[in-house]
């Protein structure tokens with residue numbers, strides 16, 4: 498009897514050691530990312546694997562409204578989620594378990610930021626207190642990772658909004674309507690959707706479009722508003738807005754992948770664009786899309802040196818330049834978006 502008890506105790510310790518090793522690995526993995534969606538997905542998937550369960554969710558507490566919202570769900574029906582939510586609101590501050598479910602608050606120091614719920618339904622082997630302890634340790638790491646990611650996300654938003662506000666003032670200086678960059682972003686997203694690009698890439702293209710002319714901050718006013726022909730030196734200064742834009746955005750690490758699009762938005766398929774004279778196959782897809790979206794909005798806007806073109810003339814102009822200025826596949830996507838009235 499005594500021997501059996503000892504064996505079981507050793508077995509328990511072994512299991513615990515294994516779990517702790519897994520926890521350490523998971524801790525490293527979840528704190529490696531700063532993308533909130535990604536962090537939440539990793540946490541729930543690792544928690545389920547750790548506890549050999551199949552269903553669960555993470556709920557987050559909004560500190561402003563003090564309301565719970567769902568961060569991520571695995572395997573639960575809408576009804577299940579609703580029930581969990583009702584239970585959680587009543588019982589938020591304490592970790593608790595039943596044979597079929599575990600629930601642990603996410604805490605930062607003493608503040609509750611959310612809850613992890615794990616369930617096996619009725620067909621599972623059943624949870625014990627040991628499982629609850631494991632989930633608690635896991636939740637401590639998870640809470641820190643979630644907090645880091647959401648702080649980072651808020652910061653990104655603030656920085657991005659600041660740059661966007663700056664971009665609007667640059668549009669005005671450049672004698673566009675203040676919506677030029679927003680218009681370009683809207684057209685670029687419509688074209689990107691027609692090309693079935695990933696949501697992640699579409700978002701990058703949208704941000705790049707909002708910021709594409711940011712480098713004009715370094716171009717002198719009299720050049721931007723000159724109605725007559727530009728001298729070659731003035732033209733050179735205008736062209737520098739692409740590289741200047743890339744320089745301005747470079748310190749912002751989270752704009753990685755957007756910067757190249759900003760830099761290349763005046764490159765042309767025939768290699769006669771700027772700043773690098775890249776040929777079609779070496780131009781970023783986002784920049785090819787932006788080139789069309791930007792030209793289209795520029796053509797239908799009034800400029801210091803010419804009146805606005807009609808939409809029809811502008812569309813024909815883009816068709817005519819397919820394969821010369823623009824990638825024909827992108828022109829096709831643009832025309833489809835126009836036909837669908839998405840542009």
Ligand SMILES: [Fe+2]
Nearest residue numbers: 709710762763
């Ligand atoms: Fe530009």
Ligand SMILES: [Fe+2]
Nearest residue numbers: 677709710791
């Ligand atoms: Fe532009």
